Amino acid sequence: MNRILHIVLFFTTFLSFxxxxxxxxxxxDIDVFENSELMLNGAGEREKLYxxxxxxxxxxxxxxxxxxxxxxxxxxxxxxxxxxxISTNDLREIIRNGLERATDGNSYLLEDQIRDFxxxxxGTIHKYEIFKIVYTEDEKITLYKNKERLGAVPNSLEFxxxxxxxxxxxxxxxxxxxxxxxxSYDANPILGQWKTYDKKTGVAINIVQLYMIQNKVFGSxxxxxxxxxxxxxxxxxxxxxxxxxxxxxxxxxxxxxxSGFKYVNGQFTDIKNGKISGCQxxxxxxxxxxxxxxYKGGGVHQWKRVKTSRKDNRExxxxxxx
Numbered sequence: 161m162n163r164i165l166h167i168v169l170f171f172t173t174f175l176s177f178x179x180x181x182x183x184x185x186x187x188x189d190i191d192v193f194e195n196s197e198l199m200l201n202g203a204g205e206r207e208k209l210y211x212x213x214x215x216x217x218x219x220x221x222x223x224x225x226x227x228x229x230x231x232x233x234x235x236x237x238x239x240x241x242x243x244x245x246i247s248t249n250d251l252r253e254i255i256r257n258g259l260e261r262a263t264d265g266n267s268y269l270l271e272d273q274i275r276d277f278x279x280x281x282x283g284t285i286h287k288y289e290i291f292k293i294v295y296t297e298d299e300k301i302t303l304y305k306n307k308e309r310l311g312a313v314p315n316s317l318e319f320x321x322x323x324x325x326x327x328x329x330x331x332x333x334x335x336x337x338x339x340x341x342x343x344s345y346d347a348n349p350i351l352g353q354w355k356t357y358d359k360k361t362g363v364a365i366n367i368v369q370l371y372m373i374q375n376k377v378f379g380s381x382x383x384x385x386x387x388x389x390x391x392x393x394x395x396x397x398x399x400x401x402x403x404x405x406x407x408x409x410x411x412x413x414x415x416x417x418x419s420g421f422k423y424v425n426g427q428f429t430d431i432k433n434g435k436i437s438g439c440q441x442x443x444x445x446x447x448x449x450x451x452x453x454x455y456k457g458g459g460v461h462q463w464k465r466v467k468t469s470r471k472d473n474r475e476x477x478x479x480x481x482x
Contacts, residue, residue, distance in 0.1 A: 199217070235294075243287060243288070355368075355463060
């Protein structure tokens with residue numbers, strides 16, 4: 161039970177602190193919607209009224225994929241954060257006008273669903289409130305205000321397509337905002353999964369996940385590659401790490417950015433002997449798939465990037481709920 165709690169708290173913390181900033185507003189780079197973990201594809205601001213982030217579980221190539229995204233029957237979400245007070249009537253007008261643009265004047269064909277959706281809106285909308293429009297593969301649109309579920313519109317694939325085209329369609333309410341939402345996600349290349357190797361033999365040892373909390377880099381062992389070591393325990397480790405399973409152990413801690421892709425002043429735990437050493441890590445710009453790891457007494461080790469899809473990177477978040 162403690163092991164499960166540790167994993168949940170770890171990923172909850174990760175979700176809370178890995179963020180992208182738009183103006184003064186932050187968006188989680190990974191967030192959870194209706195039990196689906198989605199990644200921020202892009203975010204932007206609309207006329208100092210609200211900022212909006214687009215969350216997907218698939219790749220896009222850019223602005224040309226706007227129609228594809230809007231029409232795709234796949235989990236996705238829009239997170240809208242108000243930066244000014246907006247009256248409900250103004251918001252309804254924004255939605256209706258956007259739907260008219262998105263449907264080339266044919267929004268009347270969706271009038272029943274439009275009314276159902278608009279009825280979910282609260283009586284007042286204040287600055288810095290958060291709305292989440294969540295679409296799931298059962299063809300349902302669900303609306304949240306802050307953490308409160310306001311309701312859902314079922315059987316809404318066609319309505320969802322029109323709604324998302326307000327921002328992603330051929331005639332969006334803001335062309336620059338469309339570009340911001342559909343821009344390719346530019347992640348910190350230090351983060352992600354890395355395969356480690358024995359420096360003498362060249363044999364792969366494990367896969368380490370690097371992540372960031374409050375602008376510091378940490379790394380935990382995601383998987384031991386030798387099957388006989390999957391249940392290994394770090395008997396030699398110190399403090400809270402002593403007698404803990406090796407898989408899940410945080411072996412890189414508190415690395416801070418020095419410049420570019422170099423992080424220093426961290427700690428490295430050697431799972432073979434439990435020894436803790438100062439360490440630094442860096443990536444050379446000419447090869448972003450090699451991570452250099454240097455710690456006292458160990459020289460420089462080279463870890464290789466594990467290339468995975470977005471969905472693969474989220475497979476461990478299943479216990480976190482929105």
